[in-house]
Amino acid sequence: MLLSLRQVEAGYGPAKVLHGISLDVGEGEVVCLLGGNGAGKSTTLMTILGLLRPRAGTIEFRGSPIGGRATVDIVRSGVAIVPEGRRIFGSLTVEENLQIGAAIRGHGRADPRAIDAVMGMFPEIQDRMQQLAGTMSGGQQQMLAIARALVTQPRLVLMDEPSMGLSPVLGERVFEIIERIRAQGVSVLLVEQNAYATLGVASRGYVLQSGEIVLEGSADALRDSPLVRQAYL
Structure with a gap:
């Protein structure tokens, strides 16, 4: 199993938010977390990524424990996040945003080949590499966050x-990209309010309900x- 929480x-x-949750994500799977506001979905992702330290239980990625490890180490082991609200660096260019991501995995050295390999999936921003990210539309910024x-x-x-x-059209585009990510053998743990499209x-x-x-x-x-x-459809 690629990811296991126990x-x-x-x-x-x-305040305790997660009350002993267990879940798995296998290789090449898209697994979703459904639940209302305050159910603990984002808290689950933050705990996996090391932004919150688990108070109990175990988290393993590729067979190794990652619970409580530094976030940068977890990212370098092969976990990435597309955060809620995008959280791109608006004062930096599209290219600079991508270089930051590439540098994290490259231990401080951005690999341009990693950027070139990804950009073919994102024609919305491929020709905007020198544009300030904060001046793009919301949909373009979301493409940048995924890239x-x-x-x-x-x-x-x-x-x-x-x-x-x-918009509904751009939302469909996001789900198309998720399918392409899975087709490349990359797993996705997806938190999403649009339960119909997610399923x-x-x-x-x-x-998830109330952290369980x-x-x-x-x-x-x-x-x-x-x-x-x-509740969700």
């Missing part, structure tokens, strides 16, 4: 609400679940 607990200060994650040459991409705030690209999924996993199964099984249909 009985992970995490939170902020005295920046991919230039780290990850084995696993964590995506937090990648279609949020985008269209995911192979399996988990439903209350349902898991194949995408088809979740789509047919009364709980999912009532």
